[in-house]
Amino acid sequence: MTTPSLSSTLSKKISLLIIFVSLTPLIVVGGVFAHLFHTAYRGKTIAHLEELVSKHRDIVDSHLAERLASIKTLMDACPLEDLRRNDFLKELLYTLHTQYGRVFVDIGLVNDAGSLEAYAGPFQLGNAQYAKAEWFKKAMENDHFISDMFMGIRNQPHFIVAASREWGGRRYILRATVDFEAFTRLVENIRIGETGHAFIVNRAGDFQTQPRSDFSQCKELLLELMRESLPADHAVGPTLVFTEGHSCETNADAVYVLATLKQGDWVMIYEQIAADAFRDLYQARLIVLSVLALGSLGIIVTAILLTRRVVAYIAKLDADKEKMNEQVVHASKMASLGEMAAGIAHEINNPVAVMVEEAGWIQDILEDAPEGEPGDVQEIQRAVNQIRTQGNRCKDITQKLLSFARKTEPERCALDVNSLILETVELVASKARYANVHIETRLSPLPPHIQASVTEMQQILLNLINNSLDAMEETGGKLSIASRTLDSVVEIEIRDTGPGIPESVLPKIFDPFFTTKPVGRGTGLGLAVCYGLIKNMNGDITVNSAVGQGAEFRIRIPRTPESAVSSFSLNQPKGGTR
Numbered sequence: 001m002t003t004p005s006l007s008s009t010l011s012k013k014i015s016l017l018i019i020f021v022s023l024t025p026l027i028v029v030g031g032v033f034a035h036l037f038h039t040a041y042r043g044k045t046i047a048h049l050e051e052l053v054s055k056h057r058d059i060v061d062s063h064l065a066e067r068l069a070s071i072k073t074l075m076d077a078c079p080l081e082d083l084r085r086n087d088f089l090k091e092l093l094y095t096l097h098t099q100y101g102r103v104f105v106d107i108g109l110v111n112d113a114g115s116l117e118a119y120a121g122p123f124q125l126g127n128a129q130y131a132k133a134e135w136f137k138k139a140m141e142n143d144h145f146i147s148d149m150f151m152g153i154r155n156q157p158h159f160i161v162a163a164s165r166e167w168g169g170r171r172y173i174l175r176a177t178v179d180f181e182a183f184t185r186l187v188e189n190i191r192i193g194e195t196g197h198a199f200i201v202n203r204a205g206d207f208q209t210q211p212r213s214d215f216s217q218c219k220e221l222l223l224e225l226m227r228e229s230l231p232a233d234h235a236v237g238p239t240l241v242f243t244e245g246h247s248c249e250t251n252a253d254a255v256y257v258l259a260t261l262k263q264g265d266w267v268m269i270y271e272q273i274a275a276d277a278f279r280d281l282y283q284a285r286l287i288v289l290s291v292l293a294l295g296s297l298g299i300i301v302t303a304i305l306l307t308r309r310v311v312a313y314i315a316k317l318d319a320d321k322e323k324m325n326e327q328v329v330h331a332s333k334m335a336s337l338g339e340m341a342a343g344i345a346h347e348i349n350n351p352v353a354v355m356v357e358e359a360g361w362i363q364d365i366l367e368d369a370p371e372g373e374p375g376d377v378q379e380i381q382r383a384v385n386q387i388r389t390q391g392n393r394c395k396d397i398t399q400k401l402l403s404f405a406r407k408t409e410p411e412r413c414a415l416d417v418n419s420l421i422l423e424t425v426e427l428v429a430s431k432a433r434y435a436n437v438h439i440e441t442r443l444s445p446l447p448p449h450i451q452a453s454v455t456e457m458q459q460i461l462l463n464l465i466n467n468s469l470d471a472m473e474e475t476g477g478k479l480s481i482a483s484r485t486l487d488s489v490v491e492i493e494i495r496d497t498g499p500g501i502p503e504s505v506l507p508k509i510f511d512p513f514f515t516t517k518p519v520g521r522g523t524g525l526g527l528a529v530c531y532g533l534i535k536n537m538n539g540d541i542t543v544n545s546a547v548g549q550g551a552e553f554r555i556r557i558p559r560t561p562e563s564a565v566s567s568f569s570l571n572q573p574k575g576g577t578r
Contacts, residue, residue, distance in 0.1 A: 007314075011308060014307045019299060022299045022303065026295060027296075033288075034285065037284065037288075041280070041281045042281060046242050049257050049270065052190060057238060057240075057260075057261050059186070061262065063183075067176070070099075071174055072143075072163040074163075075174040080168075084117050089119065089120035090120040093121065096176070102182070103178060103179055103182055104176045105121060105158065105177040105178070106120060106121020106176065107120050108120070108121070108174075108175055108176075109172060109175075110175060111170065111172055114130040116129075123154050133152075135150070135160055135162065139173045140164060140173070143165070145162045145163075145164075146159065146262060147159045147161075149207070156180070158178070161176055162175035180210070181210070184210040187268070190270065193272060193279065195272050195276045196270065196271070197270070198270040200261070200269070201222055205226075208266055213249065215248060215249075217248065221245070222269065225245060225269070229256075239258075239264070240259050242256070242257050247271065247273055250273070252273050253274040255271075257269075258270075325532060328525055329456075329459070331525065332463070332525045351389075351390030352390070354387075355386070355387045355391060359383075362383045411454075414451060415449060415450055415457060417450060417492060418443040418444060422443075423458070425439055425465075428469065435472055435473040437477055440478060441481045442480065444483045444484050448483055448490040449490070449559065450557045450560055451558070452537050459530075463527065463530050464494045464530065465481070466526070467527070468496035471551070472496055475498075477497035477550075478496070478497045479496050479497075480495045481494055485559060487559075489556045489557060490559045492557075493552065493553070494553045494555075496550050496552075501543070501547070501551055510541075512528040534555060539556055539558065540556050541554070541555050541556075
């Protein structure tokens with residue numbers, strides 16, 4: 001029967017096995033698909049950001065190129081004398097506003113000495129001197145130039161586009177100021193999510209557009225990004241780089257896309273918090289993990305509940321099986337009892353006949369010698385003793401019979417195998433005489449002890465002995481019963497000289513309901529019951545037989561150490577014959 005501890009252990013093992021087998025492929029497949037999805041979606045997001053920044057970089061570059069082209073066209077098309085007139089420049093500025101909107105703030109003509117000769121715009125610059133200005137030096141060296149953002153004498157952030165040309169051996173510069181706020185709005189148009197924004201810095205890390213907040217503390221971070229990501233300090237041509245780092249504002253993980261423009265002098269930087277950029281990816285991953293967690297929880301709960309039901313069902317089956325085994329054992333016992341009935345009846349008849357005869361003899365004595373002579377009294381005394389002796393013998397026989405037939409729970413104890421063999425032989429002695437079978441016992445000199453039930457062991461021996469007697473009932477023969485101690489086991493050997501068992505039958509003789517006896521003489525349960533009882537004792541039973549050579553059964557049961565036998569009647573049977 002399945003014990004509570006065994007049920008708990010079995011339940012844990014089955015639950016763990018089901019959980020392991022169910023969750024392992026789920027976790028592996030889920031992990032692989034999550035990794036593939038993560039890689040694909042991340043690559044798609046990065047490609048989208050790169051494409052967006054690249055397009056916007058092209059728009060800003062085109063914007064600057066168009067503004068510069070406009071100034072160069074005016075410089076090439078307009079005569080110097082007209083450009084020296086403030087009213088002409090005012091008309092040009094009006095034309096530019098009409099064509100491009102208020103992108104240009106003002107326009108002016110500067111000679112090769114750096115003096116402002118003509119000007120149109122909202123500021124009162126007078127005869128401003130730009131000889132020491134960096135943009136002036138660059139514009140004089142080239143036929144066109146776009147400056148970085150600077151404050152200038154107007155003390156406002158701005159940058160200029162300028163074109164230079166020679167007239168009469170002198171070089172003049174036509175320069176226009178680009179509206180800083182309009183240019184900043186153009187760059188800020190690129191916004192994705194809640195945190196995605198873009199700005200432009202030069203190679204020194206100075207902002208060329210107005211960032212959305214104070215990024216003055218981020219200069220070192222931006223320089224480090226450019227040093228690590230861009231191939232050179234003054235790369236020529238468009239370059240696009242995706243990288244990751246910490247956000248300057250929140251120190252959170254952020255993604256950056258860097259794109260060079262204005263011939264590599266400026267860098268457009270797009271920054272977005274990683275959690276915002278990959279928000280959909282993280283949400284999908286959270287959903288997948290939630291589904292996996294719920295699925296795993298469902299599997300675990302189902303495995304535990306299912307296992308408990310299965311184990312409970314197994315326990316019920318074990319209980320039913322145990323109950324059925326008890327019924328089979330009792331049925332087998334009753335069958336053995338029936339076989340013994342004839343011999344026991346004969347065994348009882350003999351003492352009863354003697355008692356009846358003695359009783360009649362006493363009756364005759366009493367009728368013939370009423371005076372009560374001394375010899376008659378002695379004879380009566382002998383007859384009474386005989387009646388008592390034979391009566392006790394009948395009592396012992398019936399008590400043994402009742403003890404065997406009684407359905408009791410098997411109680412295991414330290415059992416003397418030799419004594420049990422002798423008692424069993426005594427029970428079958430009359431049947432053996434009728435079958436003309438000679439029983440020989442060869443018992444171990446010292447009583448071997450085993451931990452077993454008396455009734456169960458007696459049933460085993462009776463089944464095996466009765467089988468041997470049945471096999472030899474027509475021809476007679478010899479039945480040898482031996483006991484011996486082998487290391488840690490006690491071996492009981494039962495050998496007969498009967499007809500033997502065919503080789504084809506040997507593998508099936510311990511199967512329930514298998515019998516070679518005629519119909520009505522055997523239930524086919526005797527050896528099956530023996531096999532089950534011996535296995536329950538952690539023992540083993542084997543058979544060795546061949547046709548015409550008898551049969552030999554060997555029972556091996558773990559031996560009980562002598563130290564564990566606290567008290568037991570140590571009769572010293574020497575064996576014998578019956």
